[in-house]
Amino acid sequence: MDINQLKEEVILFSKEIGINKIGFTTANAFGEMKNRLLQQEALGYQSGFEEKDIEKRVHPELIFSEKPRSIISIALAYPSKMKNAPQSKKGERRGIFCRASWGTDYHFILREKLKLLEEFIISRFPEAVMKSMVDTGELVDRAVAQRAGIGWSGKNCAIITPEFGSYVYLGEMVTNIPFTPDTPMEDKCGSCNKCIDVCPTGALVQGGQLNAQRCIAFLTQTKGFLPDEFRGKIGNRLYGCDTCQTVCPENKGKDYHLHPEMEPDPEIAKPLLKPFLTISNRDFKEKYGHISGSWRGKKPLQRNAILALAHYKDETAIPDLIRVLENDPRPVLRGTAAWALGKIGGSDAKAALLRAFDKEKDSEVIEEMEKGMKLLQQV
Structure with missing residues (x-):
């Protein structure tokens, strides 16, 4: 042929x-x-x-x-762009999954x-x-x-x-078919450096070079404690980061809805944060199992949800975070909740941290609790 x-x-x-x-x-x-x-x-x-x-x-x-x-x-x-995107408002703060999820x-x-x-x-x-x-x-x-x-x-x-x-x-x-190759496209970025300039963590070292270890898209997928320097930069991101795409001039006005299966469910792509903290494994798989952002399981996403509540300084989430601190079996979530309580502040947060010192045995969680107490003193 x-x-x-x-x-x-x-x-x-x-x-x-x-x-x-x-x-x-x-x-x-x-x-x-x-x-x-x-x-x-x-x-x-x-x-x-x-x-x-x-x-x-x-x-x-x-x-x-x-x-x-x-x-x-x-x-x-x-x-x-998401159609009918729900608004994140006081008492009903929301996280966000990147567009690729x-x-x-x-x-x-x-x-x-x-x-x-x-x-x-x-x-x-x-x-x-x-x-x-x-x-x-x-x-x-x-x-x-x-x-x-x-x-x-x-x-x-x-x-x-x-x-x-x-x-x-x-x-x-x-x-194994010897198709005639097509011609590579000319680079059109030119002198534009917008993506490099706005990268929240400086992960774009230079044009075309990424330090993945600093990239928020990567960091949201890690399973341990998020390093301190990145906690204030994650914002309300639950999975991934689109910043270097949204600022790109080549993406201005680009919004294509060509595949129905790629359309986001607003309540999944931009979920309420507080209910996310206690979602069961079964409900997580049923609701989020079909999206790419679920591949690492719910724990990293729940950790990120805690950090997002701290980002918003959502005082209405203090009871939810106290429950995580006192009852969650996973040290990463207990410790992150302790840090978040310190970030949000208040007498209830302080009392919860003091109570937790009497029963907590995990050294990493105790370290996070100490960070939380220091943050309380700065409020």
């Missing part, structure tokens, strides 16, 4: 199944990316969620059963699209061998997408497309 004809048919089919952008590149090694990954590793900038073997991340032949000839990159646009988990959506694409290619080219991946695969999604002409790699470390800005999910497929 004529490979160029097959490419055109694949592009046409991709549009029929709702893929918003598709690009093709070679399966050559990502040499420049290897140097960057080695530097990130040496600096300790990795998140720890990545594939550990850098060779597999830059050499497609190491993860493919046959000789890889091409990589297909796909992008799906997601919404940037609105609607159904994008991993499932993109995998289904790639599966349909695989089935179509097999029907047209039975000798085809393919391996698809979304986010958790060995290859670097952004490196593939950039080389395949989906968009350019922005200073905010996101792929920026002319059509949809950086509000796109990425996936790729390695194949």
